[in-house]
Amino acid sequence: MKLSSIPVLKLPLVDVSTDPLDLLVAGLALRMKQLARTSPKFVELVHERHFRIQIGTDLGVARQIIVNNGQIDTVSGAPEQADFILQFADSEQGVKTLLKGDPTAFMTGMQNGSIKMEGDFGLLVWFNQVAKMIPPKLPKPVKEKLKIARAFIKEKTGK
Numbered sequence: 001m002k003l004s005s006i007p008v009l010k011l012p013l014v015d016v017s018t019d020p021l022d023l024l025v026a027g028l029a030l031r032m033k034q035l036a037r038t039s040p041k042f043v044e045l046v047h048e049r050h051f052r053i054q055i056g057t058d059l060g061v062a063r064q065i066i067v068n069n070g071q072i073d074t075v076s077g078a079p080e081q082a083d084f085i086l087q088f089a090d091s092e093q094g095v096k097t098l099l100k101g102d103p104t105a106f107m108t109g110m111q112n113g114s115i116k117m118e119g120d121f122g123l124l125v126w127f128n129q130v131a132k133m134i135p136p137k138l139p140k141p142v143k144e145k146l147k148i149a150r151a152f153i154k155e156k157t158g159k
Contacts, residue, residue: 020095028065036070053067053082086115089115
């Protein structure tokens with residue numbers, strides 16, 4: 001087989017740091033890009049919408065997710081004013097809170113001041129709708145193998 005006949009997968013370059021929150025938000029943006037091509041429900045949520053959501057930390061880590069008429073993009077930092085800002089005390093708290101997906105964790109963080117939000121709170125509602133679509137639908141055999149792997153990890157690490 002010639003090298004020239006092997007298909008090349010072209011992925012967009014994303015400027016990502018090694019910060020866990022930055023990696024998570026960049027991954028969310030990439031998944032949203034996929035949903036913008038494959039999910040009619042997601043397309044409905046982004047059609048004719050224009051906004052920026054910024055997720056970052058008090059320590060200066062920031063990443064914006066840009067929705068522009070059905071197109072999803074992401075940029076590192078805060079090059080333009082975001083329409084909604086979600087800011088955590090640090091990356092660890094941001095990752096744990098976002099992965100947990102529990103509204104009470106957000107409320108607790110807001111009450112104790114470790115989570116700050118500003119801007120168009122309607123975009124928080126939008127983000128919560130999208131968050132439900134982020135986990136991919138796995139085939140049953142894959143789910144079963146994941147369950148076995150999780151049990152193995154729990155047994156070996158106690159976590």
